[in-house]
Amino acid sequence: MNRPLNLRRLLACLNVSVFAPELDKPLRNAADETDIPDKTRQAMTFALFVLSFGLLTLYCFYDFAAGERLICLLSAIGTAGLLFPPKGFPHAPFAAACAALPVFAAARDIAVLFGHDIAGGTPSAATIVLQAMLLLVVLWRDMEIKEKICALLLFAGTAGLLSVFGTGCAAALVLLAAAWFADDFPLGVCAVLLFGSSFAAAILNMSVSLDAAAMTALLSGIAFKIAARRLKGMN
């Protein structure tokens, strides 16, 4: 049975020497902090920030244009902080901020479904493209040629989702990709739930005939089932 990778081996893999004199103090500081229950503190911080951003989303519906720009700004910072955890800042607020845009977009899609006339979406779309490009740029250096082609196809797929299903689905997909690359599993679960709700709202919001919507849902269902089969076969 394989032993789980510990921090020492991980640092060694990344050419970071734990014997370096300049790392002595940071390592001692990090070791001193381990007594605090890590998961509880992170979960509480994450919950606090999710609550704050949820309330902010609610507030944004009173002044939609300004609120959307604020959420986009926060989400972009959150993604950058999630992919490059900055020195001296905790991880949880960035993860929560990263989820702000998909939550906002899903809330808008659901509000439109219930008859609220909300326009806009350009700043959201621009932020999603920016986040996807950030991911692409960050990962480009470590990719092989096949992976680069796959990444470009995924990027095109995100753009397609943006044009067909709106910002909610695309924002959730980008969040899922960011969560996967940063290995933030709870954020990944949030992304999947947001994708599901945005997708359902998008299909019901489509300005097409019922037959066309039914056909879209059936085709999407078949595509999802094929994807599930493929993922099962990869075991």
Next chain:
Amino acid sequence: MRQVDNLKDKGIAVIVPDKKTEAFLNRPATAGSVARLCRDGILPSVDYLRAAALFRNDEKWRRLCRRAAAVLGELSLIAGLLLFCLNHSAFFTTTKALYVLFAVFAACGCANGIRPQTAGSVVLGASVFLTDFVFATGTPLCAELFLWASLQILWDARVKRFYPSFGVLNAAFAACAVQAPAAVSVLFFIGWIAADAALIFIHYLCVKRGKK
């Protein structure tokens, strides 16, 4: 330690971690602990994604994506069918709809697994209600539910799992109690409990026989 001695011989300053730092370094690498390394300036921020790639549990992520895709797929297919039926509601007032339902039910009977079994149960219920709708028999709801429950018991006997029958049977009794409160007496409740007990007993026997 030999490596450390070699470095010392070369005149390079080396700090040997104490016990607490040793214990910290022996902790398993997780997203939280590696993010803390970045926060404390031990690991450069640009290397965080590389570090995450080293300890990521791909199987866990694949399972999440597979389950999400499967659930979304099934919900999309059901939503597609419902939207299609909504748009062609006139078709469901004709006898042709009954033929279609019977054909779907026969197809469910030919397939194995929990999904065809569940789909068969839904089609069975739809057939019972549609028959009343097409021929305008005016049968009360509880009678239709009792008919569905009796057919459902036969359908569930195929796989020897009677959970849907249990639900439909109780719904029928509840509907009866609501629709005809005058008929509700001690005997009614005894009958309700006896029917449930009989179904549970049959289920128990089937499970016991299945284990043998």
